[in-house]
Amino acid sequence: MSGDHRASPPMNRPRADFDAVVVGASLAGCTTAQLLARQGARVALVDKVPDANAFKRICGHYIQASAVSTLERLGLMGAIEAAGGVRSHVRLHTPWGLILVPPGARVTRSVNIRRERLDPMLRHAAAEQAGVELILGRTARRVLDCGANGVELADTAGQATRVRAPLVIGADGRDSPVARMAGLRRRISPHGRFSYAAYYEGPPPEGAPDGTIWYLDPHWAAAFPTDSGLTMYACMPTMDRLPEFKGDPAAGLESFVAGLPSAPPIGASRRVSPAFGKIKMPNVQRGPTGPGVALVGDAALATDPLWGVGCGWALQSGEWLADSVAPALRGEEPLEGGLRRYARRWHRQLAGHAFMIHDYATGRPFSGVERLLYSTGAQDPRVAERLSVFGTRSIGLERLLTPPVLTRAVATGVRARLERRGRVLAGKHQPRGIGVTARAAGGEAASSWEPAGGDLRAVS
Numbered sequence: 001m002s003g004d005h006r007a008s009p010p011m012n013r014p015r016a017d018f019d020a021v022v023v024g025a026s027l028a029g030c031t032t033a034q035l036l037a038r039q040g041a042r043v044a045l046v047d048k049v050p051d052a053n054a055f056k057r058i059c060g061h062y063i064q065a066s067a068v069s070t071l072e073r074l075g076l077m078g079a080i081e082a083a084g085g086v087r088s089h090v091r092l093h094t095p096w097g098l099i100l101v102p103p104g105a106r107v108t109r110s111v112n113i114r115r116e117r118l119d120p121m122l123r124h125a126a127a128e129q130a131g132v133e134l135i136l137g138r139t140a141r142r143v144l145d146c147g148a149n150g151v152e153l154a155d156t157a158g159q160a161t162r163v164r165a166p167l168v169i170g171a172d173g174r175d176s177p178v179a180r181m182a183g184l185r186r187r188i189s190p191h192g193r194f195s196y197a198a199y200y201e202g203p204p205p206e207g208a209p210d211g212t213i214w215y216l217d218p219h220w221a222a223a224f225p226t227d228s229g230l231t232m233y234a235c236m237p238t239m240d241r242l243p244e245f246k247g248d249p250a251a252g253l254e255s256f257v258a259g260l261p262s263a264p265p266i267g268a269s270r271r272v273s274p275a276f277g278k279i280k281m282p283n284v285q286r287g288p289t290g291p292g293v294a295l296v297g298d299a300a301l302a303t304d305p306l307w308g309v310g311c312g313w314a315l316q317s318g319e320w321l322a323d324s325v326a327p328a329l330r331g332e333e334p335l336e337g338g339l340r341r342y343a344r345r346w347h348r349q350l351a352g353h354a355f356m357i358h359d360y361a362t363g364r365p366f367s368g369v370e371r372l373l374y375s376t377g378a379q380d381p382r383v384a385e386r387l388s389v390f391g392t393r394s395i396g397l398e399r400l401l402t403p404p405v406l407t408r409a410v411a412t413g414v415r416a417r418l419e420r421r422g423r424v425l426a427g428k429h430q431p432r433g434i435g436v437t438a439r440a441a442g443g444e445a446a447s448s449w450e451p452a453g454g455d456l457r458a459v460s
Ligand SMILES: Cc1cc2nc3c(=O)[nH]c(=O)nc-3n(C[C@H](O)[C@H](O)[C@H](O)COP(=O)(O)OP(=O)(O)OC[C@H]3O[C@@H](n4cnc5c(N)ncnc54)[C@H](O)[C@@H]3O)c2cc1C
Pocket: 023, 024, 025, 026, 027, 028, 029, 046, 047, 048, 049, 056, 058, 059, 060, 061, 062, 063, 064, 138, 139, 140, 141, 171, 172, 173, 174, 177, 178, 195, 276, 277, 278, 281, 296, 297, 298, 299, 305, 308, 309, 310, 311, 312, 313, 314
């Protein structure tokens, strides 16, 4: 990969075993370790789980388009496609109609590959990278000198070893023991929905291989085709719906999905995985740096899975950190400079998205601006395109809420209101909130449904 310096000599630090120790050999950790080593660093990559083929079980498989360039740089896209990975857009069912990526729009397709395939692939690639030493079955239990001196590891028998390195990288997930041990502060914000999902084989959902999301305002559901001809059906209702899932989450999931407007064929499908999910998942945001310490992936930001951003951001933040600190680890500048560069980039790329995601994560219904954007996106292909690019996290809010987009949204809203008033005067008005017609691809009516509150059932 151009920009990588495979041939650079590792920095000579006589008292350190490595230039960096990465705690956590999942998406964020493997990416960071591999890209650091390619730029000349000697890296210890540690995970408490002894199995090189382990994978994260409570997770969907959707990787945002924003991370495709990172996967390409890692050289993994070929292997992902060979393993059956699916490239797709997302269709959005909203109370105002279906939002599709318009034909010819410049929207990069996202990646769908189950974690049981992706995680081992990434870990083996990291292990094979010259400069990475993969150490499995060891738990980081102490950060030495606030990170500036490495970590202490314990094996399954409790036997301790020290790995010395000037930089400790926490890629250890939402609970991040590294962040805690290094004394990095965290900000927690509430989450008002719970999540259940499972994999099914059977007839593909409409629009496949593209995924479909139902914004049920405030509930949420999704159908995402993936490798091996499987589809993941998922839902994230607000907490008041939890009793329907108690005892038999799979039955709760299937009943919820079967009741969606334009429901996908879950009833004609066979479940091939246990139903998995999470009930308590507050958003956790940290640092992402301290003296001699940096956090990547969920350790830095564990955010609402409703938007399917965690895997992509784990890969991307690993890449940003590696590029930011590699010069320092080669001895070309002080480490603090590299850590500051990473923190700036991380905030620039993610802080705005995180703010919005955490606000919606409370379980609230759509705000006025969100309603305006989604209702316009269901009618205006230019706004639909911009919403799709934003949804893949390829642009920030400042490039979504531009004056032209807002002008189109307001104009479309005014036009719709005038049309409605015209229908009222002509005596053809439908009561508001009931019987909103969802437009399917090509503009034909798909079904009609009650958009908010109460039970969501197809009514025609
Ligand atoms: C229900 C649900 C569904 C989701 N669906 C999606 C989705 O479809 N798309 C998406 O993008 N994101 C999704 N996510 C989010 C996604 O799972 C995470 O964002 C992603 O796994 C973060 O990767 P990571 O590498 O940062 O951390 P993790 O994958 O959590 O890995 C952390 C690693 O650190 C290791 N570790 C922890 N502590 C120690 C220690 N003390 N010593 C050594 N090793 C340690 C662990 O063993 C593990 O291997 C979902 C999350 C949930 C809860």
